[in-house]
Amino acid sequence: MAKNLVIVESPAKAKTIKKFLGSNYEVIASNGHVRDLPKSQMGIDVDNDFEPKYITIRGKGDILAALRKAVKKADKIYLATDPDREGEAISYHLMKALKLENKDYKRITFNEITKNAVKNSIKQARDIDMNLVDAQQARRVLDRLVGYKISPVLWAKIKRGLSAGRVQSVALKLVCDREKEINDFIPQEYWTLDANLTGGKLKKPITFKFTGDGKNKEEISGRAALDEILSGLQDGEYVVKSIKESERNKKAPLPFTTSTLQQEASSKLNFATSKTMRIAQQLYEGVDIKGRGTIGLITYLRTDSTRISEEAVAAADKYITDNFGDIYIGDSNGRAKTDKKIQDAHEAIRPTDVTLSPVMVKEQLSRDQFRLYQLIYNRFLASQMAGAVYSVKSVKVSCGDATFQTSASKIAFDGFLAVYNLDNDRGETVAGINNLAEGDVLELDGFEEKQHFTQPPARYTEALLVKTLEELGIGRPSTYAPTISTILARRYITKEQKKLYVTAIGDAVNQSMEQAFPVIIDVNFTANMESLLDKIGEGTVDWKVVVRNFYPDLDEAVKKAEAELESIKIEDEVSEEVCDVCGRNMVIKYGPHGKFLACPGFPECRFTKPFYEKIGVTCPKCGGDVVIKTTRKGRRYYGCINAPECDFMSWAMPSNEKCPECGKYMIVKGNKLVCSDQECGYTCNNKAAETADK
Structure with a gap:
């Protein structure tokens, strides 16, 4: 009979550890948490100094019964849950649920599940770290207060079933803010100029990039500026001004977090x-x-x-x-x-x-x-390997005041690149560059002129959003994946080809949060709260002090929002559309993908149809109304109400204004109007937006 009992979270972990320990050890899995706050109510006694009301999780009765039976037979119990705050909290709740206070129990942790690590952890068994438990408890209580206080406000204002969260709402705000940046972004035209030069010992031309006047890099802002530069280059002499050889070091990457x-x-x-x-x-x-x-x-x-x-x-x-x-x-x-x-x-x-x-x-x-x-x-x-070393050769060519440059690199020592390449950088070679010498006079073989437009900020991907959350100090390693999964599951955002887009329902939730609870979704506030949770884990701050200081502002914001809702008296907005079944005027409601039209006679009449919100713009193709639509995944766009007969669509909001230069329709970019044809690039002030601001 086993004298020692080891309790872990998962059956897979139990199976692995069992093989490392002898017959004196029994290893059982709790299958994660055994106690938690109730789902049917907030579970925080605000009037009793925010004391949490933990209950046994439904469905865990049989597991707890098996654990209690094993506890009775064991002389010593080891709580071997994960080595983080949540793992510490699971051990604490196991101790409480199994009533181990008067038993011989200890907490053990290991950073890897290997024979040596597990056996060494038993030698270093310790008491449960209540500072870590309190840090996790504080996070749980704060998140519960935010979720259960704010969510009903969203239900009343938008639709039932929505939720808010201390971290998820900030993550949603980041995606919404990026969406606005992209929508308001106005592309700026610029040009690049390359010169193909030959002559001397060169068997074929080499391409050199225009870099300016030799002192400052010159941005070529438009066609006129390019023509001015070209006018001084056609008959000029191209001379190899300098050739420099150097080494470039590339550090090995850090191991993964x-x-x-x-x-x-x-x-x-x-x-x-x-x-x-x-x-x-x-x-x-x-x-x-x-x-x-x-x-x-x-x-x-x-x-x-x-x-x-x-x-x-x-x-x-x-x-x-x-x-x-x-x-x-x-x-x-x-x-x-x-x-x-x-x-x-x-x-x-x-x-x-x-x-x-x-x-x-x-x-x-x-x-x-x-x-x-x-x-x-x-x-x-x-x-753990040495950095890579590149040999770099850089050649500058001058023509009057203008400077052109090209460079080539090759790996002199591969170092860590022998096993891991971050960006497939194996160096770049330029054929014939070694045949050049300072003072060589080259011949112009032609120019390559290219028009470009500046690009808006990149849309968030899951990876980029994780990186941003980490840089801002929002959330911790265990929260990144569940936070993103939650706002995807709630349909606040959608993912298309790895890029994240805000849905109509997500935009509505974010606007409501910005209006009623600006502090909750403030990035700095949330990052500071993470810092306080760290201090609780270190034992320098009491968790209830943090909650006591946080709650009054939350409670006041909720009461203010509720009062505003009562004064507004939110009711379903009645539309001019008539129900095809019973003839009633249909009302506008929110669904998983945004607004839709529903018969007010529900449940007797269940007729629904899509709601198309007119924006007061006529379709540039057929003259019909332009309306707001959503893709199947919930991403918003502007299309013609006469679809599918008319195929007009635009991701940016169109306007009734026509471009004075090319005649195409203009799109709204913040307080500017921009020609929908990027090649044209005409921009002017949006008078309608200026009037609205006044």
């Missing part, structure tokens, strides 16, 4: 953040490897640290020496200065055993598991 893993898996493997975390969890909890048994292949996956243990560094150095040579060992060993936002509680994400190369374990892994393990493995190995 949760954020950088999600970003790189998105760009290299096309994984969504939720998929990356799910597969990484499988690699962490354990995979059955031939000849090794079941072992965890990577260290803990929720971390914002780039630190690597001395043992892992030594093992990597030996592997690199044996397989590449001493010259490939890096100087910094992947260590970085710790940012003030980084908790540094764990190591970076790395393989638990550097000798287990991806090729060795490929047959035991699924395709996605192999690809992610290979990415993590190669990134870690690269982080």
Whole structure:
């Protein structure tokens, strides 16, 4: 009979750990949390100093019964949940639910699920860290207060079933703000000029880029400016002014954190953040490897640290020496200065055993598991290797005051590029560049003139949004994926070809939050709250003090919003459209994709049809009304009401104004009107917007 009981969260983790411990240990999984706040009510006693009311999670009765039975038989209990705040909180709730106060119980943590790590954790067993529990409890209470206080306001103002969240609402705001930036962006024209030069020992022309007057880079703002530059170049003498040879060093990348893993898996493997975390969890909890048994292949996956243990560094150095040579060992060993936002509680994400190369374990892994393990493995190995060195040759050619330049590079020492290439940079060669010498006179073989337009800010992808949240200090490694998953599931945003777009319902929610709860979605406020949660975890701030200071402002904002709603007396807006079934005037309602028309006689009459909001603009193709429409995924656009007979559509809002230069319709960009034909580029002030502002 087992004398020691180890409780973990997942059955896969239990299976792996069981193989490391002898017959004196029984390992059972709790399947995650066993206690939580109730779903049917807020569960926070505001009048009793914000005391949370925890209940046993529905469906966990049988699991708890099995755990209690095992506890009675055990002499010692080890709580081995994940090594983070949430894991600490799960251990605390297990202790409470199983009534372990008078039992011999301890908390153990390990950053990797390997035999040595698990056995060493038992030797270093400790008490539950209540500071970490309180930090997680504070996050849970704050999120519950925000969600359960604000969501009913959104239900009354927009539609039932909507939700607000302390972090999710800020993430939604970021996407909405970027959407506005893109919609208001006005492209600016510019030109580039290349000269194809030949002569001397050159067998074929080399392309040189125009760089200005030699002192300052000259931006060619338009065709007139380009023509002025060209007028002085046609009959000029092109002389090789200088040839410089240099070295460029490229540092090895840092090992993965949760954020950088999600970003790189998105760009290299096309994984969504939720998929990356799910597969990484499988690699962490354990995979059955031939000849090794079941072992965890990577260290803990929720971390914002780039630190690597001395043992892992030594093992990597030996592997690199044996397989590449001493010259490939890096100087910094992947260590970085710790940012003030980084908790540094764990190591970076790395393989638990550097000798287990991806090729060795490929047959035991699924395709996605192999690809992610290979990415993590190669990134870690690269982080411990020397930087790459490039040989660069740069050639400048002058023609009067104008300067043209070209350069070529080749890898002199590949370093970490031997295993991991961030951007497929293998250098660039320019044929014939080595045949040039200073003072050579070259002949003009022609110009290449190209017109360009500045581009708006890039739309968020999941990876870019994670990066932004991390840079702003919003959320923590464990929150990125669920935050994005939530606003996608709520249909506040939609994803098309990896890019994130705001839906009509998401825009409505964000506008309501900006109007009624500006503090809650303030980026700096949310980042400061994360900092306070860190201080609770460090034991320097009491969690109830943070909640006490936060709640009055929230309560006041909610009461103000509710009062405004009462004065507005929100009712369904009656339209001029008549129900095809019963003849009643239809009303405007919100659905998952935005507004739609519904019969007010529901449930007797269930007739509905799409709602098309007219914007007061006539279609430039057929003269019909231009209306706001949404794609199947909820992205908003402007189209003709006569579709499908008329195929007019525009992502930007059109206007009735015509371009005075080319005659095409103009589109609205903030307080400007821009020609819809980018080649034309005509821009003028939007008088309607100026009048509205006044």
